[in-house]
Amino acid sequence: SSAELERILRGIDGKGYGAYRQLRGSYDLGSCGFGSRDCGSDRGRFRLAIDHVQVDPYAPPSKVRVVLDASTADLPPELTDDPFGRAATSDFLTRRFAEAIRRFEPGPGAPGGPEAPDARASPDARENRRARGTGRESTGRGSTGRGSTGHGSAGRRALSIGTPGQQVLDRTSVLIAEDRVEARFEIGLPAGGRRSADGRVAARLLTEAVPAIVGSSLLHANLDAAALREHVVLLRDQEHLRAQLAGAGLVAFVGDGAILPRRSGDSDLPLGTDAAPFTSPPSLRTSFQLPSGRRVSGMGVPVGVTVIVGGGYHGKSTLLRAIERGVYPHIAGDGREWVITRADATTVRAEDGRAVTGVDISPFISDLPSGTDTRRFTTANASGSTSQAANLVEAIEAGASALLIDEDTSATNFMIRDDRMRALIPGDREPITPFVDRVRPLHEELGVSTVLVAGGSGAFFDVADQVIALDAYRPSDVTAQAHEIAITVPIAASPPSAGHAAASPRDVGPASASPPDTGTAVDSLLGARRVPTAAGLNPPRKTKPARARGDSRIQYGEADIDLRAVAQLVDPAQTEALARALDRLAEAADGQRTIAELVSQLCRHLDEQGLDWLSSFSGHPGHLARPRRQEIHAALNRYRGLEILPNRAP
Template structure:
């Protein structure tokens, strides 16, 4: 564990600096700034002792309209007195950090301070994020403060109230276990126990031969298309019922037992009439790669962490992807074994998305007919007779879905509302009727036997594992691309310590600007915008910001010999060992970061239009 200045602090207790200023001193200083020009706030940079906690102001905004100042609260671990039995594993610390972040945000609202002080408040998922650091010696909470102004003049008295009254009050209520009432202590413990149980069940899916688990009684519908909150039962939400043939039961570490529907490995097709819950079930399974908070309705919808949603994505960039298992012999003569385009069609984009998912290690694909390219998915018997196979460059997914599982072990969960073509190749068929699932596998097989479709195309799906190797400087940024720009970027950050607390964050010189997220679905990388709107398993803008930072890392470390898979492996190992702080280009407060999956990291790289591969 690194301290705020990069030195090794493992096992040491946090002590405020000897020159730390007490609350009264800080308040007097702020009041004395009243009416001065806004840049005078820069004098606050540093760490200030406020009794039983310290406030570190790591970055002061340049003017009232700039992004707010980055501030941390540091509390001695002994003073926070969090139960040690709730901090035993990495998952425990994620759960406690998530709880403290939510509590800090709630206390800000209760104190009426949430307009001036904002923390990266989580949504319905529990993610590893940078908002709270639980070190052996301290608890560190990171947030932003909009330092008050009248025009471009400092409002010193208002700033003093925020930093020396409201902030310590909120921090003590949110972080000191001794300040928690009995229900809050119970809620903290329940939050950790739930995550332990969820991750135990998720880790058990593979050994049970399951892709996903949907708990009995789960509430899957959301309130609206732009809300991730559960629909209330009084407004029509139907608790999930379990077909007996697919019932699964799990005994959990807490001692409780949960029952639900297990979705087996292989090919599972979900059918039903429009608006009967097919896509709602698939969306819940997509989000099941993350744990959810109690009361979400999907806390017992758990999916293997390497399941990937696949869809068509007209216009995406593709670089060097082998889509030949699905598309070959194009009239243009394009080599689809290393297919590249800046404007993919529906079928080529979906083929590329699928191959990239396999490249990133997906063991299951999640596909909805509604968001797929029809000519990629199926080709009915009439069309096969009208257009000879040697004149059709697309081998539809229905012909590849079985070999994909049998040769590569990649399962598929598919929503199909308009075609029964996949009945011939399905291991299981689940029908949704007013959100109630039934196992209709026998009926679907009987229909398939009565009207047998065309035989699946032969030949291997993938002759070998996919392994694209970017060229050195292959993530160059527009006009600054190439080894020189990459070298400048590496130079300015080379001095950082392993946890991002070193001195390497100062002075960028003429190096490229860092990548940055624009909300959930875009990354600005040099002169290019990477579009991630179709990457639907991204759930938090802080994940997108972490991906942007990771692109900066990859731009320095891709050497023309390391494959994308190897580079992603290295990133994953570093996330596991060091958390997220090391992604920051500056010391102290690392910004709003949440851990992405490797699949979304690869999705961002693959959609970068200037990606260059080694020969």
């Protein structure tokens, strides 16, 4: 009970910090601190479970859950009877809980507590410190690092439930189960002089602040019911629209009025009054009727090859980046609520220096001077073009039906080769078949669409199904002019490049080990079977679980997995979940199943058992947010110790 908790805390006050260990356990706390309208009855009671106690003040914080009976939280069943409803409700409660922490936790060295933000406005108004950098104009390393990680030491609070950003993700911070609602948070247990346990401050946190936070943020009676309902309705509408995309022949939708630009390169918040709202070109305009009764109109990006052109600084990358983030739903007020992209769409960029293991990049690169077999390409240090080829092939292996590519983060020689270069360097001396020669077969043979930003070259005009021009952020459909130019200003006056289906001279190279190319240009990508060895997924001398370091690195055994170039990883809690996912995959690896099969099985477990399944710990699972299947592949593929079995005959 509360009295028991207070008694323990009084007992350890002033003792060595290790005395906090006695706190482990479960406490039934009454409702009285709640300020709840339901005070007095049995409703409003909750249990505090202290699952893990930190060993010293500098160790990762202690892990605590509060558990409420479903009848106590009293959430409307019609809001929580489907996975989207639960995800939206959980996200809503997490945000309210985080606000309540700011309201009720006595701030560090701030008598009277911190600012009391307006409960409704603050998630949008708050700076999202973890917004990813844009990586604009550079393929260089480190250019995509997310903003500052972790908590700023100045505003460090004892209590934390994680900080959801602009996206609504499935997360472990608030569990909504049939019988109960659980909030999982962390507490840095306070230390007094000479690292003693400060039992008094701890008591104030656990027996006063926590009940007040729980009461104001987890009981339906105390919540803004209309705001909760809108949050759920918005997510259901967004996911409904996403589910319509394939049937409508679209890879993405950008709503009229959307605000695409962000406040700064390290903020994910919308640009303020200077932003030009999105307006769809009439020829691409379409609209959707949504379950709530809402109708949204905007630009449909059709399947096939879509090229975005326009002068420098006219908003091309901003549009592509919004589409790239559109794989996730965004909160009201973000500006990207109605930017909805197919869930599997994947950004493909150059990433020189990354490791590549056993990837068939032969549709793009063959006959390397070293004699390397590019059907099973392996390197510890990929070049710009080989890294982009590997990223593309891995994206398809991970199930992408649309590729998102920006010239700013591409290797030029991977994308195009111009006539002069084709004339100077004959096809059989150039290992690279540029993407411009493969983008149509990818669509026609594999059903993989591309949305591409290309302001610097007209090479894609011939192969584009749609060309969208941005002029001062305003899109127009210039497909007809671009096709006209492609005819009147031809670029195909030179011999076709190496690897052009039948004309491929790839088997004449002296160092070539490849058999003659019998199939079509890209069909080898279909049958790819990459089976990791069990040892190849279990790092040697790995004694501890994988863990996230900052928000774009994972420590995996002695290896460091670098995720800075994985553009669609948006939340540090996703990185944390990826670390757990790697451990689960390592347990499952049996030298029989492919990477795709292992990841599919993992995703099935997550669908069936929830995100908590990733944690091996039975209590508090940590702050995890669900990554997409594509990012799980991306993390695995960047592990430098990965081993892939030689291809067996099918």
